[in-house]
Amino acid sequence: MRRLLQALPLLLAVVVVNFGLIQAAPGSFLDVMTAEQQVTDPAIIERLRVAYGMDQSVSVQLWRYLQSVLQLDLGYSYRHNAPVAEVIGAHLPATLVLMLSAIGVAVLVGCTAGVVAAVKVGSWWDALISAAAVFFFAAPGFWLGIMLMVLFSVKLGWLPVGGMQTIGLDGGVWVQVLDLLRHMALPTLTLGLFYAALYARVTRASMLEVSRLDFVRAARARGLTPLRVVVAHMLRNALLPVVTLLALQLGTVLGGSVVVEAVFSWPGIGSVLFDSVTSRNYPVVLGVLLLSALVVTVANLLVDILYTRLDPRVRVR
Amino acid sequence: MSLIRLLSAAALLVASALPLSAAAAAATEPAAQRGGTLTATWGGLEPQALFVPAGGGSSPFFTSTKILERLLRLEGDLRFTPLLADSVKAAPDFKSYTVKIRRGVKFHDGRALTADDVAWNALEYWKPVSIGVALKALRTVDTPDAQTAVFRLDAPIPEFAFKSVLATALVLPKHLYAGKDIITNPINNTPVGTGPFKYKTWVRGSHVEFVRNESYWRPELPYLDRLIIRWWRDPASRAAALEAGELDIATFNPVPVPEVARLVNGGRFVVDKRGYENSAWVSTIEFNQRRDIVNNRQVRQGILHAINRKFITDTVYFKQARPAVSPFSSVNRLFHDPNVPKYPFDPVKAGQLLDAAGYPVKDGSRFTVNLVSAGWFEENVKLGQVIKQALEDVKIKVHLQILDRPTSLKRIYGDYDYDIALSNNAASIEPVPSLTQFYTTDGIVKGAAFRNATGFSRPDVDSLVFKLSTEPQPAKRRQLATEFARIVSTEVPLVPLVEIEPYTVAHKKVRGHSTSANFMGEGWAEVWIAK
Numbered sequence: 001m002r003r004l005l006q007a008l009p010l011l012l013a014v015v016v017v018n019f020g021l022i023q024a025a026p027g028s029f030l031d032v033m034t035a036e037q038q039v040t041d042p043a044i045i046e047r048l049r050v051a052y053g054m055d056q057s058v059s060v061q062l063w064r065y066l067q068s069v070l071q072l073d074l075g076y077s078y079r080h081n082a083p084v085a086e087v088i089g090a091h092l093p094a095t096l097v098l099m100l101s102a103i104g105v106a107v108l109v110g111c112t113a114g115v116v117a118a119v120k121v122g123s124w125w126d127a128l129i130s131a132a133a134v135f136f137f138a139a140p141g142f143w144l145g146i147m148l149m150v151l152f153s154v155k156l157g158w159l160p161v162g163g164m165q166t167i168g169l170d171g172g173v174w175v176q177v178l179d180l181l182r183h184m185a186l187p188t189l190t191l192g193l194f195y196a197a198l199y200a201r202v203t204r205a206s207m208l209e210v211s212r213l214d215f216v217r218a219a220r221a222r223g224l225t226p227l228r229v230v231v232a233h234m235l236r237n238a239l240l241p242v243v244t245l246l247a248l249q250l251g252t253v254l255g256g257s258v259v260v261e262a263v264f265s266w267p268g269i270g271s272v273l274f275d276s277v278t279s280r281n282y283p284v285v286l287g288v289l290l291l292s293a294l295v296v297t298v299a300n301l302l303v304d305i306l307y308t309r310l311d312p313r314v315r316v317r
Numbered sequence: 318m319s320l321i322r323l324l325s326a327a328a329l330l331v332a333s334a335l336p337l338s339a340a341a342a343a344a345t346e347p348a349a350q351r352g353g354t355l356t357a358t359w360g361g362l363e364p365q366a367l368f369v370p371a372g373g374g375s376s377p378f379f380t381s382t383k384i385l386e387r388l389l390r391l392e393g394d395l396r397f398t399p400l401l402a403d404s405v406k407a408a409p410d411f412k413s414y415t416v417k418i419r420r421g422v423k424f425h426d427g428r429a430l431t432a433d434d435v436a437w438n439a440l441e442y443w444k445p446v447s448i449g450v451a452l453k454a455l456r457t458v459d460t461p462d463a464q465t466a467v468f469r470l471d472a473p474i475p476e477f478a479f480k481s482v483l484a485t486a487l488v489l490p491k492h493l494y495a496g497k498d499i500i501t502n503p504i505n506n507t508p509v510g511t512g513p514f515k516y517k518t519w520v521r522g523s524h525v526e527f528v529r530n531e532s533y534w535r536p537e538l539p540y541l542d543r544l545i546i547r548w549w550r551d552p553a554s555r556a557a558a559l560e561a562g563e564l565d566i567a568t569f570n571p572v573p574v575p576e577v578a579r580l581v582n583g584g585r586f587v588v589d590k591r592g593y594e595n596s597a598w599v600s601t602i603e604f605n606q607r608r609d610i611v612n613n614r615q616v617r618q619g620i621l622h623a624i625n626r627k628f629i630t631d632t633v634y635f636k637q638a639r640p641a642v643s644p645f646s647s648v649n650r651l652f653h654d655p656n657v658p659k660y661p662f663d664p665v666k667a668g669q670l671l672d673a674a675g676y677p678v679k680d681g682s683r684f685t686v687n688l689v690s691a692g693w694f695e696e697n698v699k700l701g702q703v704i705k706q707a708l709e710d711v712k713i714k715v716h717l718q719i720l721d722r723p724t725s726l727k728r729i730y731g732d733y734d735y736d737i738a739l740s741n742n743a744a745s746i747e748p749v750p751s752l753t754q755f756y757t758t759d760g761i762v763k764g765a766a767f768r769n770a771t772g773f774s775r776p777d778v779d780s781l782v783f784k785l786s787t788e789p790q791p792a793k794r795r796q797l798a799t800e801f802a803r804i805v806s807t808e809v810p811l812v813p814l815v816e817i818e819p820y821t822v823a824h825k826k827v828r829g830h831s832t833s834a835n836f837m838g839e840g841w842a843e844v845w846i847a848k
Binding site for chain 1: 354356362365366369371372373374501503505506520521522523524526543545547548549550551553554557558560561563564720721722723724725726727728730731764765766767
């Protein structure tokens with residue numbers, strides 16, 4: 001619980017630093033809104049400046065924002081004409097679904113590939129998996145996404161082109177779920193394969209390291225089947241670096257991936273964040289970054305607990 | 318009087334010659350079919366709100382105009398056709414206009430449209446919020462009966478200019494907006510209007526769905542049952558969506574230019590350049606008159622001679638653009654006149670002019686300028702580099718900065734912090750104020766975007782524009798406009814470099830599209846799908 005308390009000043013620092021960064025960026029929300037609304041009258045420009053709270057000094061604006069956050073009010077987005085919480089909430093489920101699935105795919109595919117590569121080290125399995133890992137890690141996300149889209153959506157017609165749901169689909173829960181899975185397939189694959197490459201390499205290296213340790217030889221000597229040795233003995237001990245990676249990646253869950261969301265028109269938070277930065281819509285930017293910091297903190301806390309279960313030698317201080 | 322008849326006849330002749338192919342095609346077009354769902358998109362992103370009362374840019378313009386309508390519609394041949402107004406008649410002194418409002422028009426919630434709505438819109442919405450300067454002279458609107466609205470003006474407004482306003486200004490339901498702040502009214506996200514489509518749902522990040530307005534004032538329209546506007550962030554995804562059949566029509570340069578040829582050659586799609594006449598996009602170069610060096614006319618003219626516009630249209634715009642000649646776009650059939658001073662690509666002449674201006678080559682360069690390119694279009698990124706190279710070829714050193722949208726807006730229109738700037742604008746056919754506000758003294762409003770940021774100010778130009786805004790005779794207006802074009806093409810504070818040609822890509826089965834002078838911003842009641 002000490003960790004949770006330690007998190008509070010961290011979150012405060014996140015808000016202050018991000019607020020400062022946005023204010024430092026040239027151009028303001030007022031510039032964008034007055035351009036879009038074609039405002040000429042200096043009186044209306046002044047009225048908007050007051051409405052957006054920009055007539056106050058920067059420190060006053062920061063103090064007012066902090067106060068509202070403590071009351072769990074993330075502010076109002078004038079650009080969307082809706083509260084920030086509503087804007088984020090509208091896109092949050094889409095992002096969570098995509099990112100968690102992608103990480104799930106990455107862990108499953110990557111770890112399995114890494115284990116196979118380590119067990120069959122030196123064989124053509126290993127060479128193939130290592131080459132594939134390099135390929136998927138190096139390939140740009142948008143290229144991979146578009147290529148998958150051209151193959152599966154355009155040429156084969158098996159999967160839809162972008163979006164999250166078929167518009168106007170009638171049907172029960174299972175029809176909806178299947179539709180979601182069909183839409184999710186390509187973006188999850190695009191994101192997941194990239195992460196899987198990481199996991200594959202890390203798992204492979206970790207497994208190779210563990211395979212040299214004495215207890216593995218002892219397990220084999222005892223006559224246990226190779227599968228049991230690998231899964232029950234080696235894997236558990238090799239998982240530590242993987243769990244570390246997982247912790248880092250869970251932190252990115254809320255940010256989403258702007259590139260994949262752009263290619264597949266996935267209605268996630270990444271695009272909202274990007275739009276908000278380019279229109280200097282700081283309440284939304286701060287809201288997303290604050291929630292991200294919260295998720296990172298919680299994720300790290302959970303992973304620390306997982307560490308102690310995996311390796312009792314590691315103690316939470 | 319006879320001169321006007323002659324000019325109108327000439328204009329009509331020119332105008333009628335152009336859609337000849339379209340008319341021939343229409344003659345063999347089958348009858349429109351009812352029903353179907355159309356999925357549409359445009360070459361940009363989701364709007365921040367479905368309806369932004371003060372404008373908001375192309376995206377809300379696209380979505381809001383399916384629900385909200387105007388009194389008149391401007392067609393591609395520059396006629397005004399009646400929409401919510403049956404007729405608009407000017408008084409002989411052009412200081413008042415009588416608008417007869419169509420009977421039987423209902424808003425989507427069932428309330429009838431009356432002259433009271435129109436009067437409220439004109440005085441509380443158009444004049445203060447959405448139209449502004451063009452209705453400066455509007456004093457009041459009388460409503461002698463429920464179907465008549467008389468606009469009373471302090472100064473004459475020419476007929477084309479006034480009707481352009483009525484073809485631009487959207488009619489809101491007074492009963493839902495009166496007494497509230499129009500700009501922040503929550504109903505802007507679920508708009509209510511008189512249009513052919515009603516709002517159904519908006520799934521943020523994905524699409525907005527409209528359904529047929531069953532009590533539309535034209536009973537046989539709209540042809541479509543549902544209209545869905547989806548947004549893709551990536552041009553390649555739009556091309557994929559077209560090919561996979563998930564997208565039927567896409568306006569405003571939706572796919573990369575090389576893709577267009579591939580899609581059309583496949584035989585299932587057509588590309589159409591009609592429907593953008595009232596939104597003439599140009600790419601502009603402007604010179605800050607507050608800075609030494611570029612406030613010298615010979616320097617500006619020399620720089621213009623150093624730029625190869627054909628290279629720009631061919632390389633940066635893949636031939637989907639024309640070199641600009643006059644401040645009035647060549648699609649502007651009312652005011653375009655090619656007889657203005659021109660600046661053809663001539664690096665030798667450029668050098669001579671720069672020498673004569675007092676900037677000979679010293680130590681390998683003449684002077685240094687900073688060039689700000691507004692990076693809101695990808696083409697502006699390339700354009701900035703092209704201009705930089707062109708200037709370096711005549712020995713001018715250039716510091717190039719390509720900035721994102723808010724920074725560009727601030728640097729160019731807020732702080733006036735640039736020597737040379739590359740920007741864009743889309744002028745309507747009526748030049749006052751959409752075009753003239755770049756050149757007049759009252760167009761200088763610090764902080765207001767897409768106006769006079771160069772600081773150019775000449776009393777003769779101001780008085781020409783004033784006369785242009787109040788002169789009722791079309792022939793005299795044209796003369797004034799030509800004189801205006803001649804002066805600003807000599808002084809060249811802000812010059813259109815190329816005229817961008819927007820295009821629409823549609824599946825062959827979609828018919829009735831790319832009509833009117835600004836198709837993206839019309840109701841699409843006449844669009845239909847051939848089965």
